[in-house]
Amino acid sequence: MILPRDASLFCLFLTLITTSCTFASNQDANNPHQDDLLPPLESDFKSYPNLANITDEERALFHPILKFPTHFKKIPVLDCTQATGLATESQRKRSKIRDKLFGLVWRNVIVNLITDSEVVRKVPWKSSKWGFGKYDEDRRAMYTSSVFDAENVVDGYSGARTVHLGIDLGAPVGTKVYAFADGVVHSVGYNEGHGDYGFVVVIEHTLPLSSTKIWALYGHMDRATSRNKSPGTPIQKGQVIGGIGDCHENGGWSAPHCHFQVSMRPPMTHDMPGACSVQDRPIALSEYFDPRYVLGQIY
Numbered sequence: 001m002i003l004p005r006d007a008s009l010f011c012l013f014l015t016l017i018t019t020s021c022t023f024a025s026n027q028d029a030n031n032p033h034q035d036d037l038l039p040p041l042e043s044d045f046k047s048y049p050n051l052a053n054i055t056d057e058e059r060a061l062f063h064p065i066l067k068f069p070t071h072f073k074k075i076p077v078l079d080c081t082q083a084t085g086l087a088t089e090s091q092r093k094r095s096k097i098r099d100k101l102f103g104l105v106w107r108n109v110i111v112n113l114i115t116d117s118e119v120v121r122k123v124p125w126k127s128s129k130w131g132f133g134k135y136d137e138d139r140r141a142m143y144t145s146s147v148f149d150a151e152n153v154v155d156g157y158s159g160a161r162t163v164h165l166g167i168d169l170g171a172p173v174g175t176k177v178y179a180f181a182d183g184v185v186h187s188v189g190y191n192e193g194h195g196d197y198g199f200v201v202v203i204e205h206t207l208p209l210s211s212t213k214i215w216a217l218y219g220h221m222d223r224a225t226s227r228n229k230s231p232g233t234p235i236q237k238g239q240v241i242g243g244i245g246d247c248h249e250n251g252g253w254s255a256p257h258c259h260f261q262v263s264m265r266p267p268m269t270h271d272m273p274g275a276c277s278v279q280d281r282p283i284a285l286s287e288y289f290d291p292r293y294v295l296g297q298i299y
């Protein structure tokens with residue numbers, strides 16, 4: 001059949017559309033990280049893939065990473081989608097002076113008393129420092145420093161990185177941070193960028209039941225975290241690996257906290273992308289799993 005020229009062009013157009021739709025759907029079928037298979041942002045515990053297959057039984061064997069005061073019925077969950085959170089230059093200067101004058105007593109005596117004594121932990125201190133920052137939360141209003149710029153690539157992750165890949169454990173400066181399981185130090189150091197991790201340690205943990213290896217990053221820590229550690233240093237479950245850093249040492253964040261992130265692959269160095277772009281979210285969630293599989297249902 002001979003069609004008029006316009007009708008032939010129309011048929012060609014239809015064929016192209018059909019072919020490109022088939023190609024797109026085949027691509028989706030071959031892509032295991034389709035967006036529509038992912039849970040929405042800020043989903044509930046156990047909505048995300050359990051990449052390390054951590055069972056409730058295994059989780060019960062882990063040591064708490066922080067010892068929260070026991071008088072809280074529920075630790076507040078913070079909304080980190082609004083504010084920038086970065087300390088000013090003068091706040092960082094004040095924090096350095098405060099540390100020089102009172103750091104020794106505060107970190108070695110008072111904080112030890114608060115976090116180690118079962119009696120003192122029951123005292124209802126009025127402190128706004130305790131809290132949780134969510135995994136898989138889009139923080140585009142917070143991640144404004146150059147550390148999160150599109151050209152600053154971390155372990156292959158680029159673009160405007162705004163989706164949080166760890167959980168933040170907010171606590172007063174100096175609060176002890178514990179290893180949740182046995183392992184060895186993978187890397188330790190200081191990430192100096194404004195808005196980066198400050199003092200940071202990555203531990204290669206071996207899970208107690210499955211013997212699976214995972215890499216955990218503990219970021220925004222204090223200077224003591226970097227002492228007596230180098231790659232290969234053995235770490236025992238429950239060992240103090242450092243303390244929560246103040247804003248002159250934690251990368252410049254005004255609210256003291258530990259950024260806890262877990263990875264299925266070793267990082268290149270003492271760094272992991274603490275946030276990824278919206279475009280990279282599918283692949284990021286297949287590498288950095290929900291830390292609640294370690295921490296339990298904290299929110």
Ligand SMILES: [Zn+2]
Nearest residue numbers: 166167168259
């Ligand atoms: Zn964080």
